[in-house]
Amino acid sequence: xxxxxxxxxxxxxxxxxxxxxxxxxxxxxxxxxxxxxxxxxxxxxxxxxxxxxxxxxxxxxxxxxxxxxxxxxxxxxxxxxxxxxxxxxxxxxxxxxx
Amino acid sequence: xxxxxxxxxxxxxxxxxxxxxxxxxxxxxxxxxxxxxxxxxxxxxxxxxxxxxxxxxxxxxxxxxxxxxxxxxxxxxxxxxxxxxxxxxxxxxxxxxxxxxxxxxxxxxxxxxxxxxxxxxxxxxxxxxxxxxxxxxxxxxxxxxxxxxxxxxxxxxxxxxxxxxxxxxxxxxxxxxxxxxxxxxxxxxxxxxxxxxxxxxxxxxxxxxxxxxxxxxxxxxxxxxxxxxxxxxxxxxxxxxxxxxxxxxxxxxxxxxxxxxxxxxxxxxxxxxxxxxxxxxxxxxxxxxxxxxxxxxxxxxxxxxxxxxxxxxxxxxxxxxxxxxxxxxxxxxxxxxxxxxxxxxxxxxxxxxxxxxxxxxxxxxxxxxxxxxxxxxxxxxxxxxxxxxxxxxxxxxxxxxxxxxxxxxxxxxxxxxxxxxxxxxxxxxxxxxxxxxxxxxxxxxxxxxxxxxxxxxxxxxxxxxxxxxxxxxxxxxxxxxxxxxxxxxxxxxxxxxxxxxxxxxxxxxxxxxxxxxxxxxxxxxxxxxxxxxxxxxxxxxxxx
Ligand code: HEM
Ligand code: SF4
Numbered sequence: 237x238x239x240x241x242x243x244x245x246x247x248x249x250x251x252x253x254x255x256x257x258x259x260x261x262x263x264x265x266x267x268x269x270x271x272x273x274x275x276x277x278x279x280x281x282x283x284x285x286x287x288x289x290x291x292x293x294x295x296x297x298x299x300x301x302x303x304x305x306x307x308x309x310x311x312x313x314x315x316x317x318x319x320x321x322x323x324x325x326x327x328x329x330x331x332x333x334x
Numbered sequence: 335x336x337x338x339x340x341x342x343x344x345x346x347x348x349x350x351x352x353x354x355x356x357x358x359x360x361x362x363x364x365x366x367x368x369x370x371x372x373x374x375x376x377x378x379x380x381x382x383x384x385x386x387x388x389x390x391x392x393x394x395x396x397x398x399x400x401x402x403x404x405x406x407x408x409x410x411x412x413x414x415x416x417x418x419x420x421x422x423x424x425x426x427x428x429x430x431x432x433x434x435x436x437x438x439x440x441x442x443x444x445x446x447x448x449x450x451x452x453x454x455x456x457x458x459x460x461x462x463x464x465x466x467x468x469x470x471x472x473x474x475x476x477x478x479x480x481x482x483x484x485x486x487x488x489x490x491x492x493x494x495x496x497x498x499x500x501x502x503x504x505x506x507x508x509x510x511x512x513x514x515x516x517x518x519x520x521x522x523x524x525x526x527x528x529x530x531x532x533x534x535x536x537x538x539x540x541x542x543x544x545x546x547x548x549x550x551x552x553x554x555x556x557x558x559x560x561x562x563x564x565x566x567x568x569x570x571x572x573x574x575x576x577x578x579x580x581x582x583x584x585x586x587x588x589x590x591x592x593x594x595x596x597x598x599x600x601x602x603x604x605x606x607x608x609x610x611x612x613x614x615x616x617x618x619x620x621x622x623x624x625x626x627x628x629x630x631x632x633x634x635x636x637x638x639x640x641x642x643x644x645x646x647x648x649x650x651x652x653x654x655x656x657x658x659x660x661x662x663x664x665x666x667x668x669x670x671x672x673x674x675x676x677x678x679x680x681x682x683x684x685x686x687x688x689x690x691x692x693x694x695x696x697x698x699x700x701x702x703x704x705x706x707x708x709x710x711x712x713x714x715x716x717x718x719x720x721x722x723x724x725x726x727x728x729x730x731x732x733x734x735x736x737x738x739x740x741x742x743x744x745x746x747x748x749x750x751x752x753x754x755x756x757x758x759x760x761x762x763x764x765x766x767x768x769x770x771x772x773x774x775x776x777x778x779x780x781x782x783x784x785x786x787x788x789x790x791x792x793x794x795x796x797x798x799x800x801x802x803x804x805x806x807x808x809x810x811x812x813x814x815x816x817x818x819x820x821x822x823x824x825x826x827x828x829x830x831x832x833x834x835x836x837x838x839x840x841x842x843x844x845x846x847x848x849x850x851x852x853x854x855x856x857x858x859x860x861x862x863x864x865x866x867x868x869x870x871x872x873x874x875x876x877x878x
Contacts, residue, residue, distance in 0.1 A: 243381060243385070245360075245361065245432065246361060246431060246432050246433045247385070247431045247432070247433075248381065248384075248385035248386035248429075248430070248431060248432060249384075249385060250383075250384055250385070280367070283363050286367040287367060287381055303808075304808060305747070305808065305809070305810065306383070306747060306751075306753070309383065309747055309748065309756075310383050310384065313384060314384065314428075314748040314749055314758075315748055315756065315759065316676055316748050316756075316758045316759055316762065317676075317748075320414055320429075
């Protein structure tokens with residue numbers, strides 16, 4: 237599947253396109269198919285996101301995961317600081333990435 | 335320490351006000367990201383893997399306690415409670431919000447700090463010897479000259495859009511502690527036979543994808559021509575540096591392609607021309623600057639004795655301190671590399687504690703080192719135990735300077751959007767594998783440096799052992815390099831063979847240290863043994 241990511245303008249936070257808006261959680265991602273470029277143009281124009289781009293993703297039992305490790309780390313947070321990731325209470329969160 | 339004059343302060347304040355307006359316009363939608371990006375980069379604000387990242391300049395690595403305290407406060411107030419000290423003696427914050435940035439820069443300006451020229455194709459923050467003004471072996475204090483160069487290079491209109499970024503290091507002692515010859519320009523302050531002060535220039539060094547050691551380009555530039563000569567070096571580069579290809583745009587490529595002699599010829603020609611134009615600042619300016627760098631009020635009667643009965647303290651003193659030029663005083667380096675820790679990271683509380691200790695025990699001064707550690711340059715020997723106790727309680731007392739645990743690591747794939755592989759977990763695993771500082775000390779000096787990609791921010795080319803993260807079909811893979819060094823015996827490390835997984839590289843390094851210990855003669859360091867016996871015995875043990 238194709239998923240869309242970018243950053244929130246004011247905070248810089250990594251965000252994911254849900255189909256109707258943007259979420260901090262990659263699990264909320266939706267498959268944008270061929271429409272990535274059009275959504276990016278519209279959403280960047282409306283200042284809802286910046287530096288947006290399309291990445292490959294897969295649907296797993298635990299939710300949507302980007303295919304490439306770089307994007308998985310982007311989605312989770314730094315693997316060396318589990319306390320600062322999306323799942324701060326889960327010390328095993330790193331395994332989610334690798 | 336240098337104190338801003340009204341011009342310095344006004345320039346920085348004006349820039350903050352300008353950027354505040356630019357941020358306002360960006361948030362209001364009047365500037366697109368394409369328009370805004372160069373503006374934010376000029377103010378040190380990057381976009382990294384997870385968020386905006388702010389890089390704050392620490393000129394020649396020198397800080398006072400007020401500045402250091404504020405760095406800690408910023409980490410708490412605007413970031414997530416920590417900062418990352420870098421190999422260029424700067425500090426980076428990883429979780430900065432755009433809307434907060436003008437306020438952060440305004441706070442920094444109140445303590446004479448900024449993030450200007452920490453990005454982009456301009457002359458970056460000038461780095462120097464972390465022991466400047468304290469080292470026993472120094473010819474003179476390099477910082478006034480670094481400061482003069484800072485003033486010359488700040489907002490220099492001709493050099494704000496160079497072919498590529500430009501990094502200068504200034505040292506003034508026989509021992510090079512700043513990797514001077516791996517900079518675009520390396521300057522060593524010297525005295526000639528007549529006792530006059532001058533500058534020895536090296537040009538065209540660098541790391542990145544094409545590492546090069548800078549050749550000597552002039553033995554002696556008289557001190558009253560320092561800026562003019564630097565200007566000539568930059569002009570020739572600015573004119574002929576390869577703007578057509580980003581990967582060939584650094585001065586090292588120009589010097590390499592022209593050849594050292596031809597580059598020198600052109601610089602001399604430009605220099606002769608520039609000497610006819612009065613561009614050199616008056617020597618009075620240098621004298622004004624120098625007055626800010628006089629020695630602190632050392633106590634001539636301070637005792638030179640150290641009580642080393644506590645064995646842990648003794649180990650730390652042996653590893654982490656350096657003789658001071660003033661009897662009764664000592665230079666202490668705080669390792670930001672606890673076993674299993676993240677190299678170069680410090681919490682807000684740790685940053686403030688170091689500030690307080692510097693205020694109470696080091697004449698208010700701290701330094702950041704290119705090995706991502708912090709220095710107290712002037713500690714009275716009789717205070718040293720107190721200082722170490724306080725550090726140790728805060729997790730800052732690790733006695734592993736320059737050992738296998740004192741690893742330089744770039745942010746890598748945990749934070750950096752250019753990375754191919756993670757650097758930090760590799761550093762953590764290695765330091766855990768070698769265990770306690772005491773065990774690390776048995777292996778002695780071993781400089782290990784890790785970069786998460788070919789850009790070499792982690793100096794892997796200059797590591798006795800270097801590690802380079804690469805992307806192997808979507809998986810993290812690590813190349814191992816041996817034999818690099820910075821300083822007087824600068825050499826570039828060479829790849830030993832096929833790459834490894836994360837665990838594989840840790841095993842390989844352990845095997846390499848076993849080969850070293852088995853072959854070591856006398857007082858040889860890892861690097862010396864490697865240079866004597868060559869790569870083969872290591873390859874045999876590692877690849878079998
Ligand atoms: C996280 C954001 C960073 C980015 C985007 C970045 C980018 C780069 C790039 C593109 C180069 C190669 C330049 C060239 O060869 O022309 C480079 C080199 C370098 N960077 Fe970084 N870097 C980052 C962080 C750091 C950090 C954290 C440090 C210090 C630990 C650092 C220190 C250096 C050094 C020492 C070099 C090699 C020296 C040279 O310029 O030849 N950088 N960086
Ligand atoms: S070496 Fe590469 S991965 Fe490491 S900080 Fe520099 S650009 Fe990023």
